[in-house]
Amino acid sequence: MRIVIAGGGRVGSVLAARLVAEQHTVTVIERDSTTCTRIFEEVGAVTVCGDATNPQVLESAGIATADVAAAVLARDPENLAFAMLVRSMSSARVMVRMLDTSYRDAYRLAGVKELVAEAEVVVAKMSTAIDFPQVAGSLPLAGGDALLFELAIPQHALVAGKTVAQVRALEGFPRESLFIGVVDPGGQTVVPDGSTVLKAAHTVILVARRTQLAQVVEFLTAEPATNASLTPLTQALRKVDFLAPLSDQELAAVARGAEFLQRPAGTEIFKKGDPGESFFVVLAGEVRMLGDGGQQLGTITPGGFFGELALLTGEPRMATAVTGSACELAVVGREDFRSVVMGSPAVALEMSRILGQRLSRAQGVPAPSPHKRKGFFGR
Incomplete structure (x- = not known):
């Protein structure tokens, strides 16, 4: 896909590197010429030095033919202006990093449907890690009401050796929780079904309601007395x-x-x-x-x-x-x-x-x- 990124800071540089590695065509708009040169030489993305809220700069970046426009500028007013310009000049999907949640309604009015609330993501991840140290990684979904998370099955867990269907049938296990991946110690991932056996030292990837996370973690990590x-x-x-x-x-x-x-x-x-x-x-x-x-x-x-x-x-x-x-x-x-x-x-x-x-x-x-x-x- 053709992707235009507004902002070449830390987030923009890392995002560009990931997308280039995945064989996408990436253009980064960045004011600082030194940053433009670094991204071009180290990442391999096309760079346009200029203001991402300037229509002429957006034209130079090829916004008219872009599939996705991602705004990761340092301030919400700039991200909002970029999003509104893109909406008027292109049919590209617009994705925005939102730093201040008070801009949420403004982004919605501007037609931006894909918002990444940076503070909410960080707070949710850190609070989950504090409350549940067993959880290796997490990502809030549905405004934080649900969580995507990883959890390693302990060596002596009671669920080790049981199938996904057997675990879901256990009395008290939250039925709304979904197993969406199992990763073995070698890093191989499978999409589980009901017959997939959970094994010790494997990592499971699940989606669960945040209010039910404690129950899910307890079921999957409980060991024999x-x-x-x-x-x-x-x-x-x-x-x-x-x-x-x-x-x-x-x-x-x-x-x-x-x-x-x-x-x-x-x-x-x-x-x-x-x-x-x-x-x-x-x-x-x-x-x-x-x-x-x-x-x-x-x-x-x-x-x-x-x-x-x-x-x-x-x-x-x-x-x-x-x-x-x-x-x-x-x-x-x-x-x-x-x-x-x-x-x-x-x-x-x-x-x-x-x-x-x-x-x-x-x-x-x-x-x-x-x-x-x-x-x-x-x-």
Whole structure:
């Protein structure tokens, strides 16, 4: 598009640079000749040195054939005069940065429909950031009644693993709030639908009424109550043989590093041959372990665990794990586990010995001496 910008100050320069980068044809009108030269050389936009409220200058800038005219001058009277001239000389869309909201009615009478109230935007963004530090960025909409905002899903959020439809169906979640984007840690953005799964460390982009923002943020960032969630997990971890050398404090630290997942029936957790970077504890539901051809090798029920051998040995998964019903799982990753265990070499050695005994029993061969065996910690 052909775009004419009135004003080459900080806002005008940045706007011109963005539009040029997006392959638009941009002309900047600016009084200061030094600024004109800088924008031309550094930004690559065409510049016209002169007064943006002068009809002859507007003609020189090609206002008659412009698609958009943007006013970002330093004073509202100048922006208003520019907008009125453009309306009389061109069919271009007129956009204005409004510094003083008392000019709102004057801009409307001049036919300007696209106003950006700078102070309102700044105040809304800052007040939102003060009240909701979890919100990464926000933009007021509909005169401030609604907000477009970004929010990162915490590592242990209750909504992690739920679909957009499931979250919207939660009792008390504001139904008017809309999910319009999900950004993964790599920066890839998808437009979500009801089946999109919300994942920990992903960023969601939503629109919500400002009066309902607190509810939305609370729903999306709520984590399990520490005692209620970690106690059953800690008890389950205490049953894992190779974790026996850990103290209660160390076991609780492993539990705190776990990620909680909820998966519907029929979900594949991992398949045979996958690398083993974590092991799982079943908190609710059941998981079926399947061999070649779908043969069922066993069922893991609440309190049980699976996937630990691949984690400890570094070998690929030996079976496929599929949820037999809706499940709640705790996932303990290699790094979280290692950070706790490596704090005590004696514990690591004892765990290595226990694992060696277990593998030996499974294979029917004598257990190797601890000093001859390389534990997974060094891999």
